[in-house]
Amino acid sequence: MVKDEYTLVLVKPDGVKTRHIGDIISKIENKGYRIEALKMINPTKDKLRQHYFDKVDKPFFPELLNYMMEGPIVGIVVSGTNVVHAIHNMAGATNPGEAAWGTIRGDYGREWPDGVLRNIIHTSDNVENAKREIGIWFPEFKMA
Template identity: 85%
Template sequence: MVKDEYTLVLVKPDGVKTRHIGDIITRIERKGYNIEALKMIEPSEEKLRQHYFDKVDKPFFPELLEYMTEGPIVGIVVSGTNVIQAIHNMAGATNPGEAEWGTIRGDYGREWPDGNLRNIIHTSDNVKSASREISIWFPEFNIKDKQ
């Protein structure tokens, strides 16, 4: 039997600023997935360094840090069968200019003249990263207690 998974969704500052929080939650709920936790977050540099630990040494990290601190983000823990891959697919390609219509990034994202990649949403890409990311943004949420 397949058990439910948990994944993290972050509505990034551009998604919050352009008022797409409700649109994103609606898409998740229409697919029948469960919202387990939800909160508005003022992301700190420390948490962003933990979250993007594999990108801290990249030349684009300062721009990523600047983008992710432009405003609040919304963190959402979502559960359901094979939810990690489903939500990742729902988000669309990382670059909003390449994302297909019908995906969150394809419908709500776009490229900007400053060259910063603002792509509306973050989704976990596998079970290990989902668990790690949830523990960063929702330290009070214990996945092990839910299974």
């Protein structure tokens, strides 16, 4: 029997500001996945540096840091069979202007005149990163 996986979803500040938290949760639940943990988070620079550890030295990191601190985010732990891959696909292309309709970024994201890439949602891209990211944002969560 295949064991359920866990993945992390972060509704980014633009997703919170444009009131798409419920839409995103509905898409996840309508696919039959389970919400295991949910909380509103005011991200700190330290947590964001841990989360985006592989991007800290990139030239765009300061812009990413500022974007992710524009307001609160919503953290969600989701479980289900092959959920990491499925939710990552549901998110759509990184650039919301290129994301297909029907994906979260395609339906709720858009490009902005200031050029900052705001893309509504973060999803874990593999099982190892999901475990690491859940540990950062939900240290109290115990995976079965």
